[in-house]
Amino acid sequence: MKSFIPLLLAALLHGIACVRLAPSPAAIGPFLTQINNETWIIGNEIWNVTQGRQYGVKLLYNDRDCVGQAVGHYVSYNGAASNLNWTSASVFKQGSYEGSQYIDVKFTALEGDMHWVIMSGLAGAYQYFVNHALPQLGEFRTLWRLDNETFTHGKTDIKDQELPPLSEYIDANKVQDETWLAPDGRGYITKYDFASWVRTQTYYGVYGDSFGSWYMNPGKDYYNGNHLKQELMVHRESATGDVVQLNMIHGTHFQVSAVDDFPDGKMWGPWLWYLNNGSKEDAARRAEQEFAAWPYAWLEDEAYQSRGSVQGQLVLSDGRPATNAAVFLGDNEPNKTALDMGSDYYYTTYADADGYFEFRDVRSATYGLQAWSNGSKIADVTKSYLRNNVVVSKEAPTDLGPLEWATSSRPKIFQVGDFDRTSYGFLYGGSPHQHALVASCPADLLYTVGTSQTADWCFGQTYAGNWTIKFELESAAPTHGSYRSNSTGDATLIVSLAGYSQGASSLIWANGMQIGNLTSASEEGLLNDPSLYRSATAAGEWRYFEFPFDSAAVLRQGANEVTFQLVQNTTWRGFMWDSIVLEW
The missing domain is CATH 2.60.40.10 (Immunoglobulins)
Structure with missing residues (x-):
């Protein structure tokens, strides 16, 4: 190893962006080398990273510094407000797994320990983090910010395309947080278009003609949230042009809130960070191996096993x-x-x-x-x-x-949309992430039960106007089935929202009589989730409401209607629908 270190140090001291690693036996196998009290080099015979107090500033792989002028690798919480500061590094464990030697390198910070499990012959490393003193937080992440000439494309399980060039991020065209009108005026550029569902990912990352950097998270039990948890995956950093490969292991980007306290010892991971020549086919094969191997036998932790x-x-x-x-x-x-x-x-x-x-x-x-x-x-x-x-x-x-x-035994008068906590089935519901898609929905809409199709109802309501459901009743009181009403013949309107972005208020009418409202104005009003203005089209934070009313006083034999009147609106904000049900 001694013959390898002077070459690497010379590169660091002279600012050389790319070093060809000599195929010397000294460079074979995983290693940790301490340069001084705030600089370490980790890697194996295929790659290596120079790690400072906060940032992994060089990533040498296949004759290329894959970080270049970008920021590199780091761990942070609550956005970029708090980057972890590594005070020491050590070999936590070492051993052999399926014929490969490995070392578990532990970087220690006040908040906890970041582990890199480096195996001989593996292009990349397994990573995991163990909490000791993280504060109450909403966002916690690890990430790479990489060279934008080496990595030109981003991929998730639902999106795979070239990242917009930095030249298109024009200050005068900025319309909101990390969102710009495209220079040609057709559509928008936003990092939220690359968001995806956390628990459906097999592999995701950034790649170019000859290089790929991927995350594979087969376990997923350490993530916050349920099936509908979605997060940012990849994007371009608008201030610098860095290509960002984001590992948001505790996030809030599409939720009202996800602020948690963590027990000492809470473990995020392990996941695999994997390097290759940019081949998605190779990454897919590797991901299949990782999912089959989880939970990993090499991790000697009693609670994990x-x-x-x-x-x-x-x-x-x-x-x-x-x-x-x-x-x-x-x-x-x-x-x-x-x-x-x-x-x-x-x-x-x-x-x-x-x-x-x-x-x-x-x-x-x-x-x-x-x-x-x-x-x-x-x-x-x-x-x-x-x-x-x-x-x-x-x-x-x-x-x-x-x-x-136990389910409801109340007979249904009508139902618009499947009850599934998403907007699937409605017009545009579940479309690829796209900023301002909700603006394609109309201000006024008429849906006739028995005639209209689910897709005639749009996935989101953002403009001031009336969305009306018309329906027929044979009687003003329930008569079907074995159900018989009490003297008032009570009815209940159930409103299930797939998401709600604050800034819109709605009054709910039945045959001209107000039976409820949906608003953020009152003390018990709706709280904001950013789904509609952050490119989500299927879900944000699910909400459920019941509005009971006296059917005898409101409903009538023959034609009836329920109307959602949006009386206050804000651009790209409002209601994302799941299902609307009227029951006796």
Whole structure:
């Protein structure tokens, strides 16, 4: 190793951007070298990084400094307000795994420890972070800011394209946070267009003609949130042009809030940071290997390796299986929504056609089990399911058996849209992330039950105007089925929002009588999630409302209508719809 270090030091001292590593036996295998009390070099025979107190400032791989003039690698929380400061580095563990030698290098900061697990022959490293003193926070991330000539494209599971050139980020065209009108006036440039669902990623990253840098997060139990958790993945840093590969392991970009306290020892990861020649096919193959190998056998941590399983069958109270239900294992006796949970570990799956579900490789602990409609054959189910005190241990599988899910027995007058916490099915609902798409929805809209299709209702309402649902009743009181009303014949309007961006207020009318409102103005008003103005088209923070009213005084035989009158509006903000249901 001594013959390798002078060459590398000379490169550092003379500012050489690219060093060809000599194929010397001294350079074979993983290593940690301390240059001084605030500079270290880590790597193996394929790559190496020069790590300072905050930033990994050089990444040498295949005769290229892949950081160049960019910032490099760092760990931070609450945006860029607090970058972790590494006070020491040491080899935490070393060993052999499947014939490869490895070292686990630990960089220590006041808040916790960042680990790089470097294996011989691996282009990249496994990484994980162990909390010791992180403050209460919303955003926590690791990331690379890389050379913009080496890495020209970004890829997630739903978007793969060239990153806009820095020359198109024109100050005069800036319309909001990290969002610009394109120079040709056609569309917008925004980093939020590259957001995606956290739990559907197999691999994502940035690449060019000859280089690729990828993240592969096979476990995902350390992420905050549920199935609908979405985050930023890649983008261009508008101030410098750096290409950003973002590992947002605790984020809030599309939520009302996700502020959590973390127990000492909370572990994020491990994930694999992987380098190659830019081949997406190679990255896909590697990701498949990583998912098959998780949880990683080489990580000798008792809590990480102590895992069990949970299985059961969800059956609706009307006898139907809970086909394709979204199932979530999270906080026991929760005081937060499933999307907002983030202190511990979280697991997501979907039931099969018969309502059966299974979670494998679950950390030993006590959980709360939740389920809700994901559309499909149970798109009419408006109630969620919760069971607390689900104990998972390493000793034996946890079999919950049949679980009865109580649903509403009230007859439906109409339903617009599947109940699935998303805007799927509506016009533009679930389109590729696109800034200002909600502006394509009309100010006034008429939907006629029995004639209109789901796609005739637009996914979001942002303009002042009236969106009206017309429907017919054979009687002003419920008569169908075995249901009979009390003297008032009460009805309930259920409004399920896939998201809401503050700045819009709506009055809800039934046949000219106000039965409710949706507003951010009152003390108990709606809180903001940034979904609609940050390019989301399918979901933000889910909200559920019930507006009961006296049907005998409001509804009538024959033609009726329910109207959502948007009386206050703000550009690109408003309501993202999930489902609207009227019940007796």
